[in-house]
Amino acid sequence: MLLVVEQFLNGLQFGLLLFLLAAGLTLVFGIMDLVNLAHGSLYMMGAYFAATFAAWTGSFLLGALLALGATLVLGIVLEMSALRHLYGRDHLDHVLATFGLILFFNEAVRLIWGPAGLALPLPAWLTVPVPILPGIHYPAYRLAIIVVALLVALLLYLGVMRTRVGMLIRAGASNREMIGALGINIKLLYTLVFGLGAALAGLAGLMQAPILTVQIGMGENILILAFVIIVIGGIGSIRGAFLAAIFVGMIDTLGRAFLPNLLRQVLSSAAASTAAPALSSMLIYLLMAIVLVVRPEGLFPASRR
Amino acid sequence: MKGFGVSKAVTALMLAGLVLLPLYSQLSGNIFILTLFTRIVILALAAASLNLIMGYGSMMSFGHAAYLGIGGYAVGILAQEGVGSGFIQFPVALAASAAYALVIGALSLRTRGVYFIMITLAFAQMAYYVASGLARYGGDDGLTVYKRSDFSGLINLSNRTQFYYLCLACLLGVIFLIWRIANSRFGLVVQGLRSNEQRMQAIGFPAKRYQLACFVISGTMCGLAGALLANNTDFVSPAVMYWTRSGDLMVMVILGGMGTLFGPVMGAVVYLLLEEFLSQITEYWALFMGPLLLLIVLFGRGGIMGLLGRVGRG
Numbered sequence: 001m002l003l004v005v006e007q008f009l010n011g012l013q014f015g016l017l018l019f020l021l022a023a024g025l026t027l028v029f030g031i032m033d034l035v036n037l038a039h040g041s042l043y044m045m046g047a048y049f050a051a052t053f054a055a056w057t058g059s060f061l062l063g064a065l066l067a068l069g070a071t072l073v074l075g076i077v078l079e080m081s082a083l084r085h086l087y088g089r090d091h092l093d094h095v096l097a098t099f100g101l102i103l104f105f106n107e108a109v110r111l112i113w114g115p116a117g118l119a120l121p122l123p124a125w126l127t128v129p130v131p132i133l134p135g136i137h138y139p140a141y142r143l144a145i146i147v148v149a150l151l152v153a154l155l156l157y158l159g160v161m162r163t164r165v166g167m168l169i170r171a172g173a174s175n176r177e178m179i180g181a182l183g184i185n186i187k188l189l190y191t192l193v194f195g196l197g198a199a200l201a202g203l204a205g206l207m208q209a210p211i212l213t214v215q216i217g218m219g220e221n222i223l224i225l226a227f228v229i230i231v232i233g234g235i236g237s238i239r240g241a242f243l244a245a246i247f248v249g250m251i252d253t254l255g256r257a258f259l260p261n262l263l264r265q266v267l268s269s270a271a272a273s274t275a276a277p278a279l280s281s282m283l284i285y286l287l288m289a290i291v292l293v294v295r296p297e298g299l300f301p302a303s304r305r
Numbered sequence: 306m307k308g309f310g311v312s313k314a315v316t317a318l319m320l321a322g323l324v325l326l327p328l329y330s331q332l333s334g335n336i337f338i339l340t341l342f343t344r345i346v347i348l349a350l351a352a353a354s355l356n357l358i359m360g361y362g363s364m365m366s367f368g369h370a371a372y373l374g375i376g377g378y379a380v381g382i383l384a385q386e387g388v389g390s391g392f393i394q395f396p397v398a399l400a401a402s403a404a405y406a407l408v409i410g411a412l413s414l415r416t417r418g419v420y421f422i423m424i425t426l427a428f429a430q431m432a433y434y435v436a437s438g439l440a441r442y443g444g445d446d447g448l449t450v451y452k453r454s455d456f457s458g459l460i461n462l463s464n465r466t467q468f469y470y471l472c473l474a475c476l477l478g479v480i481f482l483i484w485r486i487a488n489s490r491f492g493l494v495v496q497g498l499r500s501n502e503q504r505m506q507a508i509g510f511p512a513k514r515y516q517l518a519c520f521v522i523s524g525t526m527c528g529l530a531g532a533l534l535a536n537n538t539d540f541v542s543p544a545v546m547y548w549t550r551s552g553d554l555m556v557m558v559i560l561g562g563m564g565t566l567f568g569p570v571m572g573a574v575v576y577l578l579l580e581e582f583l584s585q586i587t588e589y590w591a592l593f594m595g596p597l598l599l600l601i602v603l604f605g606r607g608g609i610m611g612l613l614g615r616v617g618r619g
Contacts, residue, residue, distance in 0.1 A: 035419055085603055091419050092365050093602045096559055099552045100598025107591035224430045224548065227423040235419065278438030285431035289412050292424065296415045 005136055007257040008250070013142050015249020016149035020204035022226040022233070022241040023156060024197030030236030031173045031193050034083060035091050037098040039201055039226070040219025041105035042078075046071045046202025047209040047218065048109060051118040060123045067206045068199055075198020079191050087190070106216050117215035120206075145207050152203065153242060160238065169193060173236065225252075228284055232291050234298030244299065248284050255280040311617030312610055316567045319574065323473060327466045339465050341581065346472045347533045349573035350479055352557040354526035357483050359555070360564030361492065362519045363499035367422045368409070368429025369554050372402045372524050374436055374546035376531020381448040381541040391454030391462070395532050402528025403521050405432070410520035414513050429551055436543040447542025450535055462536050472533050476570070479526050484566055486522070495519045560601060562610025571609050 025039050049070045054063025082101065086094055122141055129137035160166040171179045172189055180186040205219065212218065229248050233240030259280045263272035291299060323346065330339040351373060358364040379398035388394065413424045442448045453462040462468045486492045494515050497505045506512050535541040544550075553576070561572025579597075583590035605612065 029419070035422070082599060089602075091422065092555075092559070095365075095367065095422060096552075096556060097599045097602040099549075099556070100595040100602070102549075102595070103591040103598070104595030107589050107595065111589050111592065220548070221430075224427060228427050231416075231420060231423050231427070274438075274440050277440075278435045281434035281438065282431055285427055288424070288427060292412055292415055296420075 011253035019245035040223030046205030050206035071202025234301035240300030352569035368425035372527035376528035377535035377541035406524025562608030
């Protein structure tokens, strides 16, 4: 029981982190029609910034805030210097150009921070276990991730659906020429959206940093998961990304936790221990394949497109 | 027509260089260059196979490196289990790649555009994780191939020069095949689908079946490259299938000129030589390679072949 609740919360936490990453990716794709492979690099930069700033200031929260600002600025600079020129190009061009950016970021990080990973230590008040149910404790930090990510998801929803800027963003997604003709500064809007996406990726990276080590290439594997989420959820749909992210986070975490034992009941223990790691890492791809067979457009395709 | 001449001349020059390379290596005593170019020729073969679906079929696969791994693991696993004959290893490598391509292609071709790019990427990543989980065959650390494929009496793969010429022959054979395919009825249908799928379907061609067949042929060719690569490095590991390798292959095709017969070969030669050259100057070669890719995408329409064509026209 204890293990089930704990793994369930772990799945939720991982899913919410994936959502932060996927939301930025799907926003940028839905509005600018840009495929950004370097999104994972922004996630990595968020983690590196946080580790560095936290070490400088001596405060985890201050470091995290500074890192958030730094990724936002980095995203804006990236958009203005390079990615702006890719709008309206073929998707293949986007893939190649941002693939080049990944090479660049990985190498730049190696040059600045060195090949060894960094650690981002947590302050004492975030390491205590918190009782969530009678007799069941859960680490405060993971709980904090869940709360922060849910809050950000809510703010994102309200921001996009209820504010003037959000209205412009939605208008830009459905018809960019028209909103430009109506006198909206579409360039500025694009830069803003990209910066927002970058900040979301940075937030995911810096929140994940204390759990895993901060290392080169940390954004690449999780980026592929974000792609899977977008494909399952339907490209350009934030609601789809949210539901698919929770789903994928759950399946991945629960699969890794319980599949070995389940297999052991069916197969011999030797066969189960060889098959389980491969099978549990395949689960989400199998899920994606099933979704594709049933609904090629994803579960919640953005209705506007 | 004059532009055609320049790119033809450069292609002929490159091919002559590739054929004469072992002679140069022998005379100058530079063994390293032969090893380097064996790898280049094998990856050029992989890039040429990718060009078949990307250039002629307009199917942007971002998971082509999976076949390099499947072909390689077919050789490595059979060698480990005591089957050393190349007459068994190579057909198994090709069949395994074809089977994988059939399944992945049937699923991926239900989508198009960006979805297709992402799906092929995700499936290749799945193959990567499966290989990492193969504890019996080295898992993450990879599998050493202690003995190269044995083609008893026909050809000795442990001889550098013989192996190089085998790889070159495979490359030229595959390019010949692609040329025949591109000019066949089948190839024309696939190219027609590239320009207007709806119209082709309206005429009565089963679009998906043609594209799937093309996808499987391309995957099988790349499986051959994988089997050769495992023999070249005497080693196969999940890293061969990592998604950056798929990206490398895509870059080679684009750099050389998508949809041209010899473009991918030229792309592979230039890309890998550039990588070798930059890594000798600085440890941080990717720092320059990344922005270079960005510039190629922004300004280099049509790749090297396109550039040569423009130079020829003046």
